[in-house]
Amino acid sequence: MTKYRDIADQIRSKIINGEYTVGMKLPYEYILCVNYRCNKETMKKALDILVKEGLIIRRRGAGTFVKETTLQDGINKQFERSLTRRFLGRKTVSSQVIVFEVVPADHFLAEKLQIEEGDFVYHIIRDRSLDGEPYVEEITYLPLNIVPHLKVNILNHSLYDYITQDLHLRIQSCHLNITSSLSSSMERDFLGLSKGEPYIQEEQTTYLTTGAILEYCLSRYHYAQYEFSTILVNH
Amino acid sequence: MTKYRDIADQIRSKIINGEYTVGMKLPYEYILCVNYRCNKETMKKALDILVKEGLIIRRRGAGTFVKETTLQDGINKQFERSLTRRFLGRKTVSSQVIVFEVVPADHFLAEKLQIEEGDFVYHIIRDRSLDGEPYVEEITYLPLNIVPHLKVNILNHSLYDYITQDLHLRIQSCHLNITSSLSSSMERDFLGLSKGEPYIQEEQTTYLTTGAILEYCLSRYHYAQYEFSTILVNH
DNA sequence: GAGTGGTCTAGACCACATC
DNA sequence: ATGTGGTCTAGACCACTCT
Structure with a gap:
């Protein structure tokens, strides 16, 4: 496991738990880097994962935001239909x-x-x-x-x-x-x-x-x- | 336009033109960096684009290869169906x-x-x-x-x-x-x-x-x- | 062991948004 | 002008493959 995947996992959890709420602005890069004890580029890699997953959006000059998403359940679908979807046992x-x-x-x-x-x-x-x-x-x-x-x-x-x-x-x-x-x-x-x-x-x-x-x-x-x-x- | 996108465009052209042929191993990272006068991380970003497009595959310890692809026409489809596909005029x-x-x-x-x-x-x-x-x-x-x-x-x-x-x-x-x-x-x-x-x-x-x-x-x-x-x- | 990619860092500089 | 992300570099160190 790499550091940037670890960090992405942690931040994703916070979004799913509601610690970072929909529409909310995340602490900015520098603070996140301090909090997670990493370099800027590493944090960018971590956040890029969440961008690809559709959980956050990054706007140069403005900040990083939890995606305003009508797709609240679209997010779960996104997880289900990830790379491993075909292999993961679904309960049903x-x-x-x-x-x-x-x-x-x-x-x-x-x-x-x-x-x-x-x-x-x-x-x-x-x-x-x-x-x-x-x-x-x-x-x-x-x-x-x-x-x-x-x-x-x-x-x-x-x-x-x-x-x-x-x-x-x-x-x-x-x-x-x-x-x-x-x-x-x-x-x-x-x-x-x-x-x-x-x-x-x-x-x-x-x-x-x-x-x-x-x-x-x-x-x-x-x-x-x-x-x-x-x-x-x-x- | 960024440097890594420029480099990706150049290497993509070489693949499409057949200068880098199917199954061929690309020059390794260090050589590419010298050729394109860039840093390792920048070259990685460029090559990552081509990985996402399905044109190349990178194997740690082995090298970077033009994808052996039965999907020779799958590649074109990939381009057609890029972000802009809906807007781009197709001839037909x-x-x-x-x-x-x-x-x-x-x-x-x-x-x-x-x-x-x-x-x-x-x-x-x-x-x-x-x-x-x-x-x-x-x-x-x-x-x-x-x-x-x-x-x-x-x-x-x-x-x-x-x-x-x-x-x-x-x-x-x-x-x-x-x-x-x-x-x-x-x-x-x-x-x-x-x-x-x-x-x-x-x-x-x-x-x-x-x-x-x-x-x-x-x-x-x-x-x-x-x-x-x-x-x-x-x- | 030699070859080759992957990750991480510190720091410089740039581009864009907001006020 | 200030806040905030994006790009790029040099260099260290790690992980995997091949033979």
């Missing part, structure tokens, strides 16, 4: 493993996972429900050599915890692509869609800090239950 | 202004735009086609006091250029929320959807560096033509 999520097998990568998968054709990959299909309502069907491909000893019970628990805590791997980024297509019978079966109704697909490629691709995943949602939030920040 | 886009009026903000809009109820806002509805195909219907609300002299011909040209170049305002961030709903007759008329078919909606709030909200915009896409790409980077 139930997950059923439909397919769990090892197959050799074909040309398509080899491209997507940056591996050799024929290298073995896990092929996993999971159906997830939210409070009993069909929510998403996930098709995941995951190179065997990155997670050699995957078991069904890891899938049912938390793949993310296993990867980060047990294997000590770190996720660097996810590339996400959202599109929509007409459903075929496979998605219709689980998601309860009618013929002629589309599903929404997230195509996700997850990179580790090592540069390797951890997974290629297609998630297919019922259109009525789909929601995605993000913040684009100007560099 | 035609845009028709359906509604252009000034109305007082109701409670809902006042919340969304962080203004007082009753403050005047532009209400704009535009239909956009891509190569003649109906593509998106955009409903925009924009406080009058930020852009006091908006004219239809500015809308037809580039609102973004007008705001940045003429008004010297800078966009800081966009909050984006993507959902899907069944179409009502209004969207069906333009998008050519059938009854029972959903559209995909982007709800976007755009913030200026001043902290003010520039616009609240709902964009409704035909599901079959919708595509959104983004990269989530671990802090």
